[in-house]
Amino acid sequence: MRIFFFTHPSFLGSQSMPRFANMLADGMQKRGHAVKVLMPEARFFKLPVPQSLKKWMGYIDQYILFPMLVRKLKKESGKETLFVFTDHALGPWIPLVADRPHVIHCHDFLAQRSALNEIPENPTSASGKKYQAYIRRGYQRGKNFISVSQKTQYDLHRFLKAAPQISDMVYNGLNPSFVLQDVNTAREVIGKHINVDLSKGYILHVGGNQWYKNRMGVIEIYDAWCKKYGGGIPLLMFGPEANVKLATKREASPYKNDIYLLSGKDDAFVKQAYTGASLFLFPSLAEGFGWPIAEAMASGAPVITTGEAPMNEVGGNAAFYISRRPSANVGDWDNESAKVLDKVLNLDVESRKEIIDAGLENVNRFNLQTAIQQIEAIYQKIVDGCTK
Numbered sequence: 001m002r003i004f005f006f007t008h009p010s011f012l013g014s015q016s017m018p019r020f021a022n023m024l025a026d027g028m029q030k031r032g033h034a035v036k037v038l039m040p041e042a043r044f045f046k047l048p049v050p051q052s053l054k055k056w057m058g059y060i061d062q063y064i065l066f067p068m069l070v071r072k073l074k075k076e077s078g079k080e081t082l083f084v085f086t087d088h089a090l091g092p093w094i095p096l097v098a099d100r101p102h103v104i105h106c107h108d109f110l111a112q113r114s115a116l117n118e119i120p121e122n123p124t125s126a127s128g129k130k131y132q133a134y135i136r137r138g139y140q141r142g143k144n145f146i147s148v149s150q151k152t153q154y155d156l157h158r159f160l161k162a163a164p165q166i167s168d169m170v171y172n173g174l175n176p177s178f179v180l181q182d183v184n185t186a187r188e189v190i191g192k193h194i195n196v197d198l199s200k201g202y203i204l205h206v207g208g209n210q211w212y213k214n215r216m217g218v219i220e221i222y223d224a225w226c227k228k229y230g231g232g233i234p235l236l237m238f239g240p241e242a243n244v245k246l247a248t249k250r251e252a253s254p255y256k257n258d259i260y261l262l263s264g265k266d267d268a269f270v271k272q273a274y275t276g277a278s279l280f281l282f283p284s285l286a287e288g289f290g291w292p293i294a295e296a297m298a299s300g301a302p303v304i305t306t307g308e309a310p311m312n313e314v315g316g317n318a319a320f321y322i323s324r325r326p327s328a329n330v331g332d333w334d335n336e337s338a339k340v341l342d343k344v345l346n347l348d349v350e351s352r353k354e355i356i357d358a359g360l361e362n363v364n365r366f367n368l369q370t371a372i373q374q375i376e377a378i379y380q381k382i383v384d385g386c387t388k
Contacts, residue, residue, distance in 0.1 A: 001383055002034045002081045004073065006090055009062060011042040021086040027372035040066040063092055070096045082383050091138025101386040103144040103379065108288025109155040110212060112136060120327040121285060122211050144382050146375065148172050148289045151309035168378050172289055173368025178271060178298040186276030194260055196234060201278030206238045206270065212286040217325045219249050219259060221283065221341060224334035226255045229342045233278060234258040238270055274299035279344050285324060290314045294366050297359030302344050318358035320344055
């Protein structure tokens with residue numbers, strides 16, 4: 001096959017989507033396919049204009065100039081060429097090749113759901129709602145889809161106007177570098193870095209500042225646990241530099257001296273952090289998949305996460321679950337979650353080993369090579385169906 005992978009432009013600052021596109025391209029190239037990754041270039045975006053106009057300059061690059069390139073490539077491509085959109089948010093480009101072999105990867109529909117007022121924690125502006133409608137009209141023209149979870153597939157089907165020709169679900173493949181390491185060594189490495197004795201362990205969270213990661217809730221649970229059960233080990237939160245709300249939340253905590261907001265750490269350091277954790281706390285409000293759950297399990301850390309899809313889809317029977325933080329009238333959510341946290345921290349040696357082993361078994365479902373093989377088979381089915 002000849003495959004064109006479409007992804008978000010680098011000037012938007014996205015990391016996960018270009019990484020996903022490159023993972024697909026690399027996997028298919030190693031399997032003998034001719035591949036090319038396509039994205040808009042920053043032409044208008046890099047012009048010296050006021051910051052308020054940057055977004056609109058980017059739109060010119062994405063939705064006026066880039067379609068010209070796509071039309072040209074379409075004319076030069078044979079029927080054996082597959083057009084792959086690595087994210088359904090690239091919807092505005094899909095109608096350009098909807099009459100050719102194509103497939104759309106779907107990760108999460110959080111922005112779409114927010115624009116339809118389905119998620120009260122993430123209100124959307126009037127212009128944002130119009131933009132999400134523009135995206136939706138685009139991917140609704142698509143015929144073939146691959147979702148990363150059953151939850152994502154469910155949302156996709158709600159938003160499509162007609163039944164797709166193909167709608168398959170393939171779990172993302174976990175980076176094989178997440179493996180068991182020596183716990184004491186990991187704690188020593190992390191402890192030296194922040195100048196704290198971590199020999200007794202620590203509670204870990206990994207996530208960005210997006211609303212759905214619920215980093216504020218992480219601190220609420222930790223505060224409730226320290227108050228009710230006396231604390232005893234610190235909370236380490238890895239991610240980008242804390243936004244004002246999170247920094248203020250940490251500063252207001254009576255236990256702020258035991259809460260560490262760590263940013264700018266490389267992958268190897270984060271992997272060590274997973275290994276040394278007493279448990280991994282991930283009370284996310286919503287996800288498309290929930291990678292950190294699988295990464296923590298592969299590293300030997302017990303996981304506490306939200307008992308809703310897709311978090312419980314990823315965690316399976318190997319995670320401990322708490323309820324989703326309410327959008328209003330939080331009530332006793334933090335205290336109830338703290339009970340679960342204390343329970344996991346006090347597991348006896350045998351029970352802890354059992355849950356770690358269950359996690360290692362669970363993440364076997366997310367094998368990278370298996371995912372690439374399944375995706376390749378779907379790609380081939382689409383091309384074969386269009387060339388007969």
